[in-house]
Amino acid sequence: MKINPYQPDQSGMAYSVGTTLDRFIKFKQSDFPFASGELSQLLRDIALAAKIVNRETNRAGLANIGGAFGQTNVQGEEQQKLDVIANIRFMRALSKGGEVCAIVSEEEDAVIDLKNKSGKYVVAIDPLDGSSNIDVNISIGTIFSIYRRKTPLGSPIQMEDIMQPGSEQVAAGYVLYGSSTMLVYTTGFGVNGFTYETSLGEFFLSHPQIKAPKSGKIYSINEGLELDWQEGIKDYIDECKAKRYAARYIGSLVADFHRNLLKGGIYLYPATKNNPNGKLRLLYEANALAFIAEQAGAKATDGKSRILDIIPNSLHQRTPLFIGSEEMVDQAIKHIEKSKVSATV
Numbered sequence: 214m215k216i217n218p219y220q221p222d223q224s225g226m227a228y229s230v231g232t233t234l235d236r237f238i239k240f241k242q243s244d245f246p247f248a249s250g251e252l253s254q255l256l257r258d259i260a261l262a263a264k265i266v267n268r269e270t271n272r273a274g275l276a277n278i279g280g281a282f283g284q285t286n287v288q289g290e291e292q293q294k295l296d297v298i299a300n301i302r303f304m305r306a307l308s309k310g311g312e313v314c315a316i317v318s319e320e321e322d323a324v325i326d327l328k329n330k331s332g333k334y335v336v337a338i339d340p341l342d343g344s345s346n347i348d349v350n351i352s353i354g355t356i357f358s359i360y361r362r363k364t365p366l367g368s369p370i371q372m373e374d375i376m377q378p379g380s381e382q383v384a385a386g387y388v389l390y391g392s393s394t395m396l397v398y399t400t401g402f403g404v405n406g407f408t409y410e411t412s413l414g415e416f417f418l419s420h421p422q423i424k425a426p427k428s429g430k431i432y433s434i435n436e437g438l439e440l441d442w443q444e445g446i447k448d449y450i451d452e453c454k455a456k457r458y459a460a461r462y463i464g465s466l467v468a469d470f471h472r473n474l475l476k477g478g479i480y481l482y483p484a485t486k487n488n489p490n491g492k493l494r495l496l497y498e499a500n501a502l503a504f505i506a507e508q509a510g511a512k513a514t515d516g517k518s519r520i521l522d523i524i525p526n527s528l529h530q531r532t533p534l535f536i537g538s539e540e541m542v543d544q545a546i547k548h549i550e551k552s553k554v555s556a557t558v
């Protein structure tokens with residue numbers, strides 16, 4: 214991807230590769246005429262927690278913070294120690310930062326109401342994504358969605374503040390703890406990626422205005438579940454194989470999504486017999502990545518509708534997810550629809 218270090222963005226602001234995240238956030242505040250800095254501060258709070266979690270993931274093997282925590286979360290999944298540590302770190306940063314009134318987390322059964330009278334924002338977060346890869350030194354991540362509360366400041370948090378469709382997100386992003394650590398986010402004005410320079414403790418702009426290729430040659434799906442896939446998926450994957458596309462599946466949504474966003478590709482987690490609504494969670498996994506995908510010119514659907522149009526009805530609800538290069542997602546949907554037609558004939 215050819216990077217033009219001095220490419221101005223929509224607001225005509227020229228910022229260069231190597232700009233610190235802090236400076237970039239300040240620049241971009243001008244995208245919001247009535248901005249008063251709270252969202253900027255919230256993004257900084259998230260970046261701070263990401264630096265701390267990055268340190269914990271890097272030394273997980275040394276500091277005996279690998280392995281199971283000995284408890285299960287509301288999804289019935291065994292929590293890993295790093296799931297819990299990441300959850301605590303982000304909770305602390307979001308509550309201490311002062312901009313947030315409520316948090317939805319994969320690791321918390323219920324909404325965390327921070328009783329913060331001046332907090333404008335609601336955050337939905339997957340503190341540690343790719344938990345099955347924690348102990349084996351494979352890329353993992355954090356996923357976050359930010360919404361403005363609907364009810365008046367200072368009033369009790371209502372479900373309408375929480376159960377907002379993804380199209381209401383004011384910002385969303387992910388952190389990828391991989392061979393390098395990156396923070397990628399959008400506020401609705403394109404997608405920008407920052408790489409963490411550990412020795413300086415700073416995120417630097419490394420991937421300005423990320424644009425996803427319209428198509429690609431990579432598909433990411435857990436083929437071990439092939440026998441349980443919803444109708445149409447096997448036909449699509451057979452088509453990918455016939456076209457000699459490459460199968461790439463890390464098993465960490467953030468890492469698979471990131472690769473396909475940059476190189477072109479599709480990630481599929483369909484409905485299965487065991488998970489008739491798929492595995493991934495709408496509020497703190499699918500919505501954030503769908504916002505990023507669309508802002509980068511890619512697509513995200515549950516097989517029937519745009520992920521961002523889905524009206525949530527429960528905190529930890531799951532959704533099938535087909536996300537990635539536009540033409541590949543369209544092709545996958547064609548197979549799902551075709552399978553429905555042939556099922557009725």
Ligand SMILES: O=P(O)(O)OC[C@H]1O[C@](O)(COP(=O)(O)O)[C@@H](O)[C@@H]1O
Nearest residue numbers: 339341342343344345435464465466
């Ligand atoms: O092991 P499976 O069924 O392929 O599922 C892998 C998927 O589950 C996840 O690990 C779910 O996320 P968490 O690790 O946050 O629970 C995704 O990151 C990943 O893409």
Ligand SMILES: [Mg+2]
Nearest residue numbers: 339342343498
């Ligand atoms: Mg996850």
Ligand SMILES: [Mg+2]
Nearest residue numbers: 319339341342
């Ligand atoms: Mg998780």
